[in-house]
Each structure stands twice: as C-alpha cells, then as structure tokens.
Amino acid sequence: RSSSSRFTFKLNFKEIPIIKFIIFFLFIPSIAFSSPLDSLINQSTLKGKIRSYMQSRELDVLKDERLYLLGAQINFETGPVMGLQAGGTYFVANDFDINRDDLVSKNPLIPPSNINIFGEAYLQYKNEKTLVRAGRQVIDTPFMNPADSFMFPVSYFGYRVTQKFLDNWELTGFHATEVKIRQSDTFEDAGQFITKRLGIEPT
Numbered sequence: 001r002s003s004s005s006r007f008t009f010k011l012n013f014k015e016i017p018i019i020k021f022i023i024f025f026l027f028i029p030s031i032a033f034s035s036p037l038d039s040l041i042n043q044s045t046l047k048g049k050i051r052s053y054m055q056s057r058e059l060d061v062l063k064d065e066r067l068y069l070l071g072a073q074i075n076f077e078t079g080p081v082m083g084l085q086a087g088g089t090y091f092v093a094n095d096f097d098i099n100r101d102d103l104v105s106k107n108p109l110i111p112p113s114n115i116n117i118f119g120e121a122y123l124q125y126k127n128e129k130t131l132v133r134a135g136r137q138v139i140d141t142p143f144m145n146p147a148d149s150f151m152f153p154v155s156y157f158g159y160r161v162t163q164k165f166l167d168n169w170e171l172t173g174f175h176a177t178e179v180k181i182r183q184s185d186t187f188e189d190a191g192q193f194i195t196k197r198l199g200i201e202p203t
Contacts, residue, residue, distance in 0.1 A: 037081075039079045039080060039081060040078055040079045040080075040081050041079060042079060043078075043079025043080065044076070044077065044078050044079045045075075045076070045077050046074070046075070046076050047075050048072055048073050048074040048075055048089075049072065049073045050070075050071075050072045051070075051071055051072065051073070051093075051151060052068075052069075052070050053068070053069045053070075053071070053093075053150065053151045054066070054067070054068045054069075055067050055068075067095065067098070068095060068096075068098050069093045069094070069095050069115075069151050070093065070094060070095075070096070071091065071092055071093025071094070071115065071151050071152070072091075072092055072093075073089055073090070073091055073119070073152065074089065074090045074092075075087065075088070075089040075090075075120070076088060076089075080126065083125045083126055083127050084123070084124070084125055085123070085124050085125075085126060086122070086123050086124075087120065087121075087122055087124070088118055088120055088121040088122070088136075089118070089119050089120035089121075089138075090116075090117075090118055090119070091115055091116070091117050091118070091119040091151075091152045092115065092116050093114070093115040093151050093152070094113070094114050094115075095113045095114070097113070114185075115151065115152065115185045116185070117180070117185050117186070118136060119136060119138070119152060119153070119155040119180060120135070120136050120137050120138060120155060121135050121136045122134060122135030122136060122137050123135055128164075129163060129164045129165070130161075130162070130163055130164075131160065131161070131162040132160070132161050133159070133160045134158075134159050134160075135157065136155055136156070136157050136178075136180075136187070137155060137156060137157075137158070137160065138153050138154070138155045138156075139156060139158075139160060139172075139174055141172055141174070144156065144174060144176070147182055148182075149182070150182040150183055151182070151183075152182055153182060154179065154180065154181055154182055155179075155180045155187075156174075156176040156178065156179050156180070156190070157176065157177055157178035157179075157187055158174055158175050158176035158177055158178070158190075159174070159175045160172065160173070160174045161173045161174075176190045177189070177190055178190055179193050181193075
C-alpha cells in the first residue's frame with residue numbers, strides 16, 4: 001500500500017526581473033540584450049514538483065515495511081533561440097533517517113534513503129511540428145513511459161525525434177543507451193538492464 005501527495009509550481013523568468021538581472025550580469029557580461037538573447041532569458045522557465053511519498057506493506061510472516069521520502073523535481077529550461085533549447089531536471093529526496101536500514105536489501109523496489117541526481121539534462125531543437133532531443137530525458141510513449149508512481153519517474157539517456165503530421169498524429173523514434181529506473185539513483189547501461197530483466201546475468 002502506498003500513497004503520495006504532490007505540490008507543483010511553475011515560474012516564468014520574464015515575471016522575475018531580479019533573476020533576469022542576475023543571469024545577465026553573471027553569465028553574459030558586456031552584451032546588450034538582442035532579440036535572440038531576450039528570447040533566451042524572457043522565455044526561460046523554472047518549474048517543479050514537491051512530493052511526499054509513503055509506502056507501507058503489511059506482511060503475515062516478515063516484519064511490516066513502512067518507508068517515507070520527501071523530495072522535489074526542479075526543472076529549468078532556457079527560452080528558444082532559433083528553435084534550440086537546453087534543459088534539465090534535478091531529482092532530490094531524503095528519508096530523514098526514518099526508514100529502517102535493512103529495507104532496501106529485502107525489497108529492491110524501495111528507493112535509497114538519499115537521491116541526488118540530474119534525471120534530465122538535454123539539448124533540443126523544437127518547432128511546431130518537430131522535436132529533436134539528446135541527453136537524459138523522461139519519455140512518455142506506449143512502449144517507454146515514466147511509470148511515475150514512485151518518488152521519481154523512469155528516465156533515459158538517449159536520442160529522440162518526434163514528428164507531428166496531419167491533425168492528430170505524431171511519430172516518435174527513440175534510441176536509449178542508459179536507463180534510470182524509478183527507485184534508483186544511478187543510470188545503467190540499457191542493454192545490461194534489459195538482459196537482467198530477462199533473468200540473464202550480463203557478462
């Protein structure tokens with residue numbers, strides 16, 4: 001039995017002059033705001049989720065298992081410059097030493113006590129019909145999806161191309177080289193991950 005509560009926030013940088021001021025003077029000195037740079041800063045976004053996650057298992061033989069995590073997903077994405085953007089999402093969570101030390105060894109689906117990782121870090125080109133993205137990313141398709149029922153979703157390192165056509169159709173191709181499952185704090189080779197899921201120990 002598990003439960004979670006979520007709080008979502010989103011900020012648009014054009015509504016926060018002080019952030020625009022800091023970015024300009026720290027990272028882009030002695031350059032006047034031109035149209036592309038103005039788009040880069042003004043259309044940048046900072047958004048995220050704060051999640052409180054609790055899981056409990058009532059067992060007949062073994063000791064009952066209960067765990068708690070409090071965490072956040074913080075996403076930053078630059079504004080587009082000729083369709084080019086960069087973005088990233090930082091995953092952070094902590095159990096505040098509430099959970100028993102032996103839980104993870106007994107249940108591999110339980111996340112570690114502390115998670116600190118960039119679940120997403122990507123470069124992309126995007127227009128009205130085309131998306132090309134490379135890097136760490138969360139993807140939502142019928143065959144690969146976030147499975148977002150734990151503290152954090154599944155994310156992948158790979159290369160994605162999505163093309164929209166007609167009115168309600170789109171075609172997505174994705175090549176994944178690494179995967180981070182929901183309860184993990186590391187990325188692992190996609191081939192070895194699939195091999196282990198099939199019950200075969202990779203060499």
